[in-house]
Amino acid sequence: xxxxxxxFVTSSTRPVMRALIQVTGVDDPHGARLSIxxxxxxxxxxxxxxxPMLVRYGGGVVGLExxxxxxxxxxxxxxxxxxxxxxxxxxxxxNTMAExxxxxxxxxxxxxxxxxxxxxELDIEDGDDxxxxxxASVHLEEVADHFKVLFGDEGEYDTLAxxxxxxxxxxxxxxxSLDHEGVRFTxxxxxxxxxxxxxxxxxxxLPLEGELVEPRPADG
Numbered sequence: 001x002x003x004x005x006x007x008f009v010t011s012s013t014r015p016v017m018r019a020l021i022q023v024t025g026v027d028d029p030h031g032a033r034l035s036i037x038x039x040x041x042x043x044x045x046x047x048x049x050x051x052p053m054l055v056r057y058g059g060g061v062v063g064l065e066x067x068x069x070x071x072x073x074x075x076x077x078x079x080x081x082x083x084x085x086x087x088x089x090x091x092x093x094x095n096t097m098a099e100x101x102x103x104x105x106x107x108x109x110x111x112x113x114x115x116x117x118x119x120x121e122l123d124i125e126d127g128d129d130x131x132x133x134x135x136a137s138v139h140l141e142e143v144a145d146h147f148k149v150l151f152g153d154e155g156e157y158d159t160l161a162x163x164x165x166x167x168x169x170x171x172x173x174x175x176x177s178l179d180h181e182g183v184r185f186t187x188x189x190x191x192x193x194x195x196x197x198x199x200x201x202x203x204x205x206l207p208l209e210g211e212l213v214e215p216r217p218a219d220g
Contacts, residue, residue: 017083022077023078023109026077027137028195032193034170036079051093054093059083064081108193122135130201131200132146132199132201135160135198136195136196138160140158161194164198165195174190185198
């Protein structure tokens with residue numbers, strides 16, 4: 001009967017399993033995510049080195065995903081290794097790969113922030129020159145309150161670093177600036193993995209080039 005009707009046609013997806021790695025406690029989760037994605041080929045290569053037999057039979061890592069997830073304990077980066085397990089059950093293979101690349105991912109994302117670390121530097125500190133030094137991992141609400149500005153819908157970011165990365169489409173480097181609602185944010189300290197410190201100043205209060213500023217009358 002089946003043969004008379006043309007037989008059966010079937011299809012299947014690849015036998016792909018996911019290995020999950022959580023990165024917690026990073027100063028800049030969105031910058032960490034971009035750093036992980038930028039080195040996804042290296043991560044995949046390290047993972048595949050742990051199971052050469054699987055790779056020999058056409059399996060191994062076929063993709064990598066990284067997303068920032070908000071939790072009650074703060075944002076974390078969730079990394080998924082997508083592993084073609086072929087005919088193997090796969091659980092042991094993906095777990096072994098995850099254990100192998102976890103230290104490398106920690107190295108990529110930089111120093112892990114420890115809440116018990118003593119740090120005498122303030123998150124937001126007013127300078128004598130009228131500028132403000134801001135830790136890039138500070139929450140946007142604090143920056144908005146300090147400068148009385150709005151950042152709109154935060155979307156996927158909730159820190160100053162996340163805002164800068166989202167607006168520029170990449171991790172900005174030292175010396176790069178972004179103007180927003182009369183405030184100029186200039187990256188003071190950064191590397192290829194993260195933004196650490198930002199210097200901010202109100203440019204809507206600065207004189208234009210060639211403009212004279214009348215001195216304020218003395219009190220009394």
